[in-house]
Amino acid sequence: MPPTSDTGDYCRARAKLSEPAQRELTREVAEEMEAHAPDAWLWKGRHAKLIDGFTFTMPDTPRNQSRYPQQKAQKPGVGQPIARTVGILSLATAAIMDVAIAPYAGKETGETAL
Numbered sequence: 765m766p767p768t769s770d771t772g773d774y775c776r777a778r779a780k781l782s783e784p785a786q787r788e789l790t791r792e793v794a795e796e797m798e799a800h801a802p803d804a805w806l807w808k809g810r811h812a813k814l815i816d817g818f819t820f821t822m823p824d825t826p827r828n829q830s831r832y833p834q835q836k837a838q839k840p841g842v843g844q845p846i847a848r849t850v851g852i853l854s855l856a857t858a859a860i861m862d863v864a865i866a867p868y869a870g871k872e873t874g875e876t877a878l
Contacts, residue, residue, distance in 0.1 A: 787863075794859035805856040812855040817875035819868060821846050832867050850878040 778786070798811060806812070821844040822828050834843035846868040852861040864878040 790860060791862060794854060794857070794861045797857040797859045798854050798861070801854070801856040807855055813861060814853045814855055815850065816853065817848065817850045817878070819846055819848050833869075835868065848873055848875065848878065850875050 828845040832845040832847045851863045866873040
């Protein structure tokens with residue numbers, strides 16, 4: 765049977781996983797991929813990692829607003845919650861090895877702190 769483009773079942777199943785479970789599965793898959801990366805994919809024979817930071821906005825729900833408040837320059841009810849993220853990626857496989865997410869502003873939320 766050919767694969768379907770309907771991702772509904774996948775999305776519903778993923779929604780049942782807790783955030784810690786999703787994070788652990790992501791780490792395990794990335795580590796397994798890294799362990800089996802061909803030598804030709806390595807940088808000078810090394811398992812190099814890339815670190816990148818970025819921000820993203822999310823739907824304006826009460827839960828998101830409480831965890832990730834919108835920027836102070838935006839009027840309440842007009843903007844969207846914003847988060848800062850730093851990810852570690854494998855140069856060999858492009859898999860996300862780990863990620864840290866925090867509010868956009870506040871103590872210990874800068875990229876170096878994450």
